[in-house]
Amino acid sequence: MVKSDYSIGILQYIPFFYVIWSDDLLSASEISVVKKTIEQDSALEPDEKEQLSLWLDRENPPADEELKHWKHTITNSNVKLIESDTYPLASLSQRLGNLYCDSCDFNDHLKHIEINLGIQPNHYNHLFDVEVIHHKTSDFYNAKVLDAILKGPHAKAVDEFRGFLNQPIFHWDVRRNKEDFRGKVLEQVQLLGTNGYGAMAYDSEYGGIGNMPAYGAIFEHLMFVDGSLAVKFGVQFGLFGGSIQKLGTKKHHDQYLANTGKAKLLGCFAMTETGHGSNVRGIKTTATYHKKSDSIIIHTPGQNDNKEYIGNALHSTMASVFAQLIVDGKNEGVHAILVPVRDKNHTVLEGITIEDNGYKLGLNGVDNGKIWFNQVKVPRENLLDKYGEIRDDGSYFSAIKNPNKRFFTMLGTLVGGRICVAKGAVGGAKMALSIAVKHALNRRQFNDSVKVQEDLIMDYPTHQLRLTPAIASAYVYHVTLEEMMKRYSDNSQPDKRKIETQVAGLKSIITWFANDTIQECREACGGKGYLLENRIANLKGDVDIFTTFEGDNNVLLQLAAKGVLSDFKAEFNSAGFTSVLKLLRSQLADKLSTINPIYSNKVDKEHLYNPKFHKHAFNYRTRRLTYTLAMRIRSYIKKGIPSYQAFLKVQTHLLALGKAYSVELAYTIFNEFCASVTDEKHKVLLEKLGTLYALHHIYNDTGWYLEQGYISGTKSKAIRQRVERLSTELRPHIEVLVDGFGIPEHCMTAPIAK
Amino acid sequence: MVKSDYSIGILQYIPFFYVIWSDDLLSASEISVVKKTIEQDSALEPDEKEQLSLWLDRENPPADEELKHWKHTITNSNVKLIESDTYPLASLSQRLGNLYCDSCDFNDHLKHIEINLGIQPNHYNHLFDVEVIHHKTSDFYNAKVLDAILKGPHAKAVDEFRGFLNQPIFHWDVRRNKEDFRGKVLEQVQLLGTNGYGAMAYDSEYGGIGNMPAYGAIFEHLMFVDGSLAVKFGVQFGLFGGSIQKLGTKKHHDQYLANTGKAKLLGCFAMTETGHGSNVRGIKTTATYHKKSDSIIIHTPGQNDNKEYIGNALHSTMASVFAQLIVDGKNEGVHAILVPVRDKNHTVLEGITIEDNGYKLGLNGVDNGKIWFNQVKVPRENLLDKYGEIRDDGSYFSAIKNPNKRFFTMLGTLVGGRICVAKGAVGGAKMALSIAVKHALNRRQFNDSVKVQEDLIMDYPTHQLRLTPAIASAYVYHVTLEEMMKRYSDNSQPDKRKIETQVAGLKSIITWFANDTIQECREACGGKGYLLENRIANLKGDVDIFTTFEGDNNVLLQLAAKGVLSDFKAEFNSAGFTSVLKLLRSQLADKLSTINPIYSNKVDKEHLYNPKFHKHAFNYRTRRLTYTLAMRIRSYIKKGIPSYQAFLKVQTHLLALGKAYSVELAYTIFNEFCASVTDEKHKVLLEKLGTLYALHHIYNDTGWYLEQGYISGTKSKAIRQRVERLSTELRPHIEVLVDGFGIPEHCMTAPIAK
Structure with a gap:
């Protein structure tokens, strides 16, 4: 037994x-957690407590x-710090105490402080000159549990699909030549089609299981194989097939959908034009109904009015062409028409010109091309006529009288594609994060000359700060998109306009986040990357x-912001608008009443970690931006x-509102999701990720x-400081967090991630 | 003559x-500019002035x-707005007045308001329902004048070089296969070498003109041809040649420099190792002096201690290898040694292993590789021995006794490379901005249904905001790097440590800016990009x-921040440190005394556009971060x-300080540069760019x-609001601004920039 300057009671608290x-x-x-613990510690003498x-x-x-x-x-003391202890700091304290005392009881109150304050070895191991038994990662949480939570109802489909991807055809490799690359990706798409994965969102009579959310889940997994595969898959089954499914009627489904799902019929989605990227309503391609021959003439009027960046353009035999439908001299607005583009020998049909878009920054396994139509004739039945038809008497009919509403209804049915794009982006981010974390x-x-080994770069605070909030965001966005997919696929809610607005904003912030x-x-x-x-x-x-x-x-963000405005039925120039403003003002006043100096100066952990604070802050920002914009x-x-x-x-103001609204939405959905998690242990971890997301964005x-x-x-x-500290606090669990993304090992081919 | 509700005097002010x-x-x-103008307008009646x-x-x-x-x-009125008028708004007012009055004089005071308020047609043309005669761009400023200002003393060298680049060999094309691409780039480098461009920074006896700044200027131009060319050029002439020039002595210069400059001797710069990227001092390769054979043995001790990402590795016959020099059993620290790696038949020499790094995200025209040395023997003379030599008696000698100082002195001579990297980055940003602006x-x-044409995307406020501050920054950074290059090349200032700190920070913020x-x-x-x-x-x-x-x-940013700290001779743990803190505190107190509520609420244009405000803000930030960090x-x-x-x-704090210091430095240099510009008209434009840079960063x-x-x-x-408004104000001049970068037309091959 050695002698110490401090009493044993005090000594145990010293670390x-x-x-x-x-x-x-x-x-x-x-501080009050510590104070309370000390007060309740019956092993301490009164003077020790006082000290x-x-x-x-x-x-x-x-x-x-x-x-x-x-x-x-x-x-x-030469006591070792063992990071893998369940309570490393309390255990260090105990061993320190034991040096000076032969038969002291271990002070269990210390564990309480350690847990409640979230003190992690990487907060303090560098503070001591004692030997530290390092551990790269902690096994306190379980990656499989996290993965199961993220898979949700798709566990079976996802697990099967992960196994299916473990085939040589899906092994990643550098492919520089676009023809080879495209050929490979086509093979992959066909294999997926043959095995029923393309048709998952279609009804069972067309080879599917009618499950769009499960389709979204496997789509994300394709990003782990290769981005080109994901995109070509999405074009064939989601966009081309989706246009037949959503805009066509039974005759189209019966004729095309099964073969599309099997990738026997390859098709492209010809919407965008060189002259009109974002402004779909302004496209120039015409589809003129010719009554005499009962056919529709597809035509590209000007040199720059061609379809552009059309994925699958070089492999397709059919195109779903968006054009201004003209019936009896009247423009009925944009409609989609199925147009055969190649014959059985893969020769381009007369009147059609297709050019390769050439090499791109990425996605070189996708055959993007330009398409021109020169008076191409197709039968009347080829009009995808769910929302607007040409009747036998040659007249146009639509149940939706307002052309504006008709246009947005048609586009709205395709919102699933936008959710998938965002899901793909999250998949890409997850993959990059997993690789970067495993490398780190x-x-x-570098190193401290005292230490034998250089530090792991994951132990740098700057490194934690650049990766950890992004991991939290990936969790939040995964959950958000699952929820949006669920709402989108809920047929009991036929009006998808609200979802369209929400998805527009979410797609924007999520794809930027991924980049x-x-x-x-x-x-x-570094260079390895x-x-x-x-x-x-x-x-x-x-x-x-x-x-x-x-x-x-x-x-899209402007679209989202306008959606927010119209949610308040803001009809500018009308009396209604003024009452909306009044409503908004009173809502803001309610909120402002809480923002007194005490609130705006509140820096306590309890407050900063409280979802109520996050929600209030996000909501205040959205409402305030809406009000000032209006x-x-x-x-x-x-x-x-x-x-x-x-x-x-007010364009920049619209963008700010669009982003604010989307961040609030994502946080709200994630927060509700956390409440539904039954595994209490991992729920705490997810809540911490939510807190990091919120504080990072605020x-x-x-x-x-x-x-x-x-x-x-x-x-x-x-x-x-809380963002930095949370990032450090999550450091021991960072490998479990990225493993929770569930990326199959056969997809993690990066040598630096081994 | 028509009748108006307003008197003619008032009418002219209405627009x-x-x-x-x-x-x-x-x-x-x-407001006071307008007020004053009205008061001095003798054509107005007193009641008109009052109204x-x-x-x-x-x-x-x-x-x-x-x-x-x-x-x-x-x-x-049906009066037209003609954007190309010198004073479009005043001229509109005049024509408006003329409708109501047969022989009125034109009110010249209006021109004064138009100029002083910086009112631009794109601020207001959309406010009127009158016909607008649009102009894509204004010719008020002259791109050639801007180009001449940016070229500065290198006008002759740059103009000649631009002409030289107009050859088929430099024509840009998609090159996917790395072997073909590398072969092409090698040819280009050899042609540049043959024509004396590689040796520009060397002395005339080695084929050069001893002009590093001019070398930097042509280096930037290579980015307009191709990034791989710029990098391979920099590796051969700047890094490999530069190591001989700066770290070698006359015997090395005489033997190698002329052939290096002509690209007859191809070499690589072998510093980085797989295990040690940023920590050069920790590299593992050894160079052990063997007295008996009077030679140095180069050796890679472990599998991960190989040299990595070495540019030119597959084409080189010699490498400048950085290794721990061990003489008589003592490690004298990192030194560079010339090591032949291939024979005349391009066969790799015994003991050396070279592997291709394979395909990369970019720069696939550069042959990066890994190199291992297995007990490779080279003569003692191959040690580049300017700062540390092995004498004939086999002992080590260096005039710089402190090994730390010796290491940094050696690295410091290579700072020119870092300036070139930043210059290359600015070149890349200029090129991208030119293409994006011309496309826009x-x-x-989209469009206003009233108008015949859709809007140019350059006319969107969001588009102006995303491109214009970046253009301003490109000007600021161009000027900053020219100045740093001048200081670096100034032989009357042998101590380059301060410049090294500055370049470390500038390289970081500028390469991030470029990305x-x-x-x-x-x-x-969009998709075209x-x-x-x-x-x-x-x-x-x-x-x-x-x-x-x-x-x-x-x-690098941490290096810069530590440089700032040591500038104050902050010796931690010593009494000196306390006095430094006192000094800093008093400086901050001086600054804080100006930050009273009147100052922090001052929103007047005069104040916000005043360089004094910008400097004060930047300096306050740097000082405050330094103080709190210390x-x-x-x-x-x-x-x-x-x-x-x-x-x-304090890592994140260091990064913040490094950035703040660099932004302040760039702004200060640009501001001083503006003062030296003699063309008063374009000086105003440059000052406006400086203001935009400053406000954007604040x-x-x-x-x-x-x-x-x-x-x-x-x-x-x-x-x-000022950042947004300045971006809009510069809209008419945006094409002139990007043309001022002087990118030769034969390099601007992008179809969308035609």
């Missing part, structure tokens, strides 16, 4: 106090000399265009500025919140 | 007042009905790695935390400035 004070990060509520309490005064912290003395006490758990760089994340992962892997063999480079090139296709993000537009219109110009003037907009006086400077700093 | 009030954006100083003044009261703005009436007056001036999308900008340009061009033929995709892949090579940005580190050290660990804990950190109470919420909003 804790050293950790607490060397970082000076504890909030009032955390320990004195050391908990934030106004009057222990002197530096005291801290140094604590440190020497720990260092000189192997790679060492930023993949870029961050590339840089986090630049080599194609490590996969991140291809993900980067492939996911890049996700911000543009299926709707340019900037255009006010600005009204003011312009009152001055006589036309509505189109007024909207142009901090991203901290300038705005500060401008509004919603938070104070002190609170802004506290939020930043 | 101005409508423009001013429909946006409600004028600051007090701008006009009433309409200038910000507290009591004209009623909406009044505005509508103004608008109708303008609309009903051709592409139309962000190229990404923004890709998205701004995704096609390789339009060049942006390749720029993106090529420039991506610039954030990693020649020093990882995160590591305080945090001191506090950790006082508590007994080792310095290495303390720095780890707004990027608005959260921090608000946290500090340096600015108020109102001021933050005012800054954001």
Whole structure:
């Protein structure tokens, strides 16, 4: 037995106090956890309690000399710190105590502090000069449980599909020549089709199981194989097949859908034109009904009115062509028509010109092309006529009288594709994050001369900060998109307009998130991330265009923002608008009443981690942006500025609202989802991810919140510190978190991820 | 003559007042410009002056009905707005007046308002329902003048070089196969070498002109041809040749430099190892002096200690190898040794293994490889011995006794390469911006149903905001790097440590800027930006790695921040440190004294556009971050935390300081440069770009400035509005601005930029 300057009671608390004070990060509520524990610790003498309490005064912290003395006490003990202990710090304290005392009981209260304060070895192991038994990762949580939570109802379909992907044909390789690459991807698509995966969203009579959400889940998995495969698969079964399924009627289904699902009939989705990317309503291709021959003439009027970037254009025998339908001299708006483009020998049909789009930044396994039509005649039946038909007497009929509404109804049925794009983007981000994390758990760089080994780069705070919030976001967005897919596929809710608005915004923020994340992962892997063999480079090139296709993000965000405005039935120029503004103002006033100096200065952990705070902050931002936007537009219109110009003037404001609305929506969905998780242990972990997501996003907009006086400077700093601390706190679990994404091992081919 | 509700005097002001009030954006100083003009307008009657003044009261703005009436007056006049008029709004006013008056004089005072307020047609043309004669661009400024300003003293060299690049061998094409691509780039490098461009930075006796800055200028131009060419050129002449020039002595120069400059001797720069990317001091390759044979043995000890990503590895016959020099059993630290790697038949020499790094995200025309050495013997003379030599008696000698200082002196001589990397990045950004701007001036999308044509996408406020601040930054960074190159090449200043710190920071922020900008340009061009033929995709892949090579940005920023700290001779743990902190505190107090509520609420244009405000804000941020950083580190050290660990804990703080310091430095250099420009007209334009750069960056950190109470919420909003408004104000000149980059037409091969 050795002698110590401190009594045994106090001694056991020393490691804790050293950790607490060397970082000076504890909030009032955390201090009170420690205080309470000390008060309830019956093993302590009254004077010990008093001494320990004195050391908990934030106004009057222990002197530096005291801290140094604590440190020497720990260092000189030669006690080891074992990261794999269930309570590493409490166990260190115990062993420290045992040095000075032969038969002391272990102070169980310390475990309570360790758990409640979320103190992790990587918070403090570097503070001690004792030997640290390092562990790259903790097994406190279980990746399989997380994976099961994320798979949700699709567990069976997903597990089967993961097994199916374990075939040589799906093995990833560098493919530079586009013809070879496209050939390979075509084979893969055909194999998937033959095995029923293409038709999953179709009804059983067409080879499917009528399960769009399960289709979405397997679609995401294709990103783990290859981006080109995912996109070509989506074009064939989702876009081409989807247009037949959603815009066509039984005659089309019976004739085409089964073969489409099997990839026996290859088709493309010819909507975008060179001159008209985002403005679908303005496309120039015409489909003119010719009564005499009872046929429709498809025509490209000008050189720049060709269809462009059409995926599957070089392999297809049929195209679903979007064109202005003209019946009896009247333009009935955009409709889709099935147009055969090649014969059985794969020769392009007369009147049709198809050109290869050539090499692209990514997705070179997808055959994108341009298509021109020169007076191409197809039978009347080829019109996909669910929402607008040409009757036997040659007249046009639609149950939806308003052409505007008809157009948006037709486009709205295709929203599933947009959800899939966002799902694919999340898949790409998950893959890049898994690779970057596994690399960072192997790679060492620089070191403390005292230590034998260089540090793992995953142990750098900057590295934790660049990867961990992104992992949290990937969880949040996965859950959000699953929910959107569920709502979209719910046939009891036929009006999909609200979902369309929501998906427009979510697709934008999620595809941007994926691009930023993949870029961050590339840089986090240094030169290794630049080599194609490590996969991140291809993900980067492939996911890049996700911000543009299926709707340019900037255009979609404006759509989302306008949806928010019209949710309030804001009819500009009318009396109704004023009452809407009044409503908004009173809602804001309610919210503002809570934003007193006490609220805007509240920096306590309890408060900052409380979902109520996050929801309030997100909701305040959305409402406030809506209100000020509506006010600005009204003011312009009152001055006589036309509505189109007024909207142009508030474009950046619209983008901000679109983003704010989407972030709030994602957080809300995730939060509700967490409440439904039954595994209590992993629920806590998911909630922590939600908190990180929320604080990270609030901090991203901290300038705005500060401008509004919603938070104070002190609170802004506290939020930043909490984001950093949560990222560090999750460090021991980071491998479990990425393993929870469930990416099959046979897809993780990157050498640096081994 | 027609009759109007307004007197002629007032009528001429109506278009101005409508423009001013429909946006409600004028600051007090701008209002006073208008007020003063009205007071001095002798053509106005006293009651007219009174009426006009009433309409200038910000507290009591004209009623909406009044505005509508103004608008109708303008609309009903059927007067055309001609954007190409020198004073379009004043000229519209004049023609409006002439409708109601046969022989009125034109009110010249209006021109004064138009110029002083920076009112541009694109601010207001959409406000009127009159016919607008549109112009894509203005010829008010001259691109050639801007180009001449940017070329500075290198005009002759650059112009000649631009002409030289107009040869079929430099024509850009898609090259997918790496062997073909590398062969092409090798040919290009050899042609450049043969024509003396490789040796430009070497002395005349070795075929050069001893002009590193001119070398930097032509290097940037290679980015317009192809990123792989620029990088391979830089490896051969800058890194390999540069190591001989800067680390070798006359014997090396005489033997190798002329042939290196002509690309007759191809070499590589073998520094980075698989296990050690950023930590050069920790490399494992050994160079052991063997006294008996008077030779040095180069050896790779472990499988992961090979040289990695070595450019030119597959074409080289010699390598400049960085290794731990061991003389007489003592490790003298990292030195460079010339090691032949292939014989005349291009066969790899015994003991050497070279492997291809394979395909990469970009730069596939550069042959990167891995190199292992197995006890490879080279003569003692091959040691590049400027800073450390092995004497004839076999002993080691260096004039720099401190091994640390020796290491940094050696690395410091290679800083020119880092400046070139940043210059290359700016070149890539310029190219992408030029393509995106030219595309945006051709592409139309959506429209106001009233108008015949859809809008040019360059006319969208969001599009202006995403491209214009980036153009301003490209100007600022071009000028900054020219200045750094000048300082670096100034032989009267032998101590390059300060420049090294500065370049470390600048390289980081500039390569990140370039990547962000190229990404923004890709998205701004939509699907067209995704096609390789339009060049942006390749720029993106090529420039991506610039954030990693020649020093990882995160590591470099920490280096820069530590440089800032040591500039204050901060010796931690010593008494000196306390006095430094005192000094910093008093400097901050000086600054803080100006930050009273009046200052932090000042939103006037005069103030926001004043370089004094920008400098003050940037300097405050740098100083404040330095002070708080030093305080945090001191506090950790006082508590007994080792310095290495303390720095780890403040890593994110270091990054923030490194960035802040670099932004301040760039702005300061650009500001001084503007003062030296003699062309008064274009000086104003450059100053405006500087203002946009400053406000854009201050707004990027608005959260921090608000946290500090340096600015108020109102001021933050005012800054954001100014960034948006400046971006719009520069719209008419945007094509001239990108043409001012001087990218030769034969390099602008992108079809969308035609």
